[in-house]
Amino acid sequence: xxxxxxxxxxxxxxxxxxxxxxxxxxxxxxxxxxxxxxxxxxxxxxxxxxxxxxxxxxxxxxxxxxxxxxxxxxxxxxxxxxxxxxxxxxxxxxxxxxxxxxxxxxxxxxxxxxxxxxxxxxxxxxxxxxxxxxxxxxxxxxxxxxxxxxxxxxxxxxxxxxxxxxxxxxxxxxxxxxxxxxxxxxxxxxxxxxxxxxxxxxxxxxxxxxxxxxxxxxxxxxxxxxxxxxxxxxxxx
Numbered sequence: 126x127x128x129x130x131x132x133x134x135x136x137x138x139x140x141x142x143x144x145x146x147x148x149x150x151x152x153x154x155x156x157x158x159x160x161x162x163x164x165x166x167x168x169x170x171x172x173x174x175x176x177x178x179x180x181x182x183x184x185x186x187x188x189x190x191x192x193x194x195x196x197x198x199x200x201x202x203x204x205x206x207x208x209x210x211x212x213x214x215x216x217x218x219x220x221x222x223x224x225x226x227x228x229x230x231x232x233x234x235x236x237x238x239x240x241x242x243x244x245x246x247x248x249x250x251x252x253x254x255x256x257x258x259x260x261x262x263x264x265x266x267x268x269x270x271x272x273x274x275x276x277x278x279x280x281x282x283x284x285x286x287x288x289x290x291x292x293x294x295x296x297x298x299x300x301x302x303x304x305x306x307x308x309x310x311x312x313x314x315x316x317x318x319x320x321x322x323x324x325x326x327x328x329x330x331x332x333x334x335x336x337x338x339x340x341x342x343x344x345x346x347x348x349x350x351x352x353x354x355x356x357x358x359x360x361x362x
Contacts, residue, residue, distance in 0.1 A: 134204030299356025
């Protein structure tokens with residue numbers, strides 16, 4: 126059996142696809158999601174209903190999984206929400222929700238596993254960001270802010286832990302065919318997004334991102350693929 130991987134946001138989309146991919150590659154898994162994680166019928170897997178904004182809940186779940194499968198070797202932070210809107214009229218509560226999940230959720234997961242990785246001189250943290258963490262888009266101001274933060278956090282910590290042989294990796298997808306857009310409350314913005322997506326022939330599949338995660342993680346520990354930016358060929362922005 127390979128080493129333990131922890132994945133957040135596993136009820137659907139990239140998290141779910143990543144769970145299937147890493148399980149097929151022989152990893153025992155801890156799957157965390159605020160909603161009850163889907164029963165994927167994967168071997169050597171523990172699924173927990175955990176809100177990533179609650180650091181103690183993450184600690185408790187990790188402790189349970191480590192007792193059964195050994196130390197966490199990889200954390201994949203997939204949990205995230207996308208609430209698009211214009212700064213002048215978007216409900217500030219939506220900004221708070223995104224900051225809590227997209228930024229604090231990532232930091233909480235890192236906080237739980239990183240110290241032990243440093244002590245063991247091994248481990249990998251993979252944070253799922255977005256092309257919106259590298260450039261701006263209309264109606265994305267707060268969302269872009271959270272994803273720019275993920276890029277900065279990942280790179281800053283990478284510099285801090287590189288000498289401890291711990292890898293910090295950012296995956297920055299373009300449009301992916303998931304339910305992420307459904308979080309947005311403005312029908313006009315959602316309709317505009319869907320129309321734009323049609324012009325580029327649709328988005329990537331969640332499995333494409335899972336393959337990128339697997340590629341980065343499967344490299345020898347002395348090789349860190351710092352960032353992967355991945356989108357459909359026709360997505361030109």
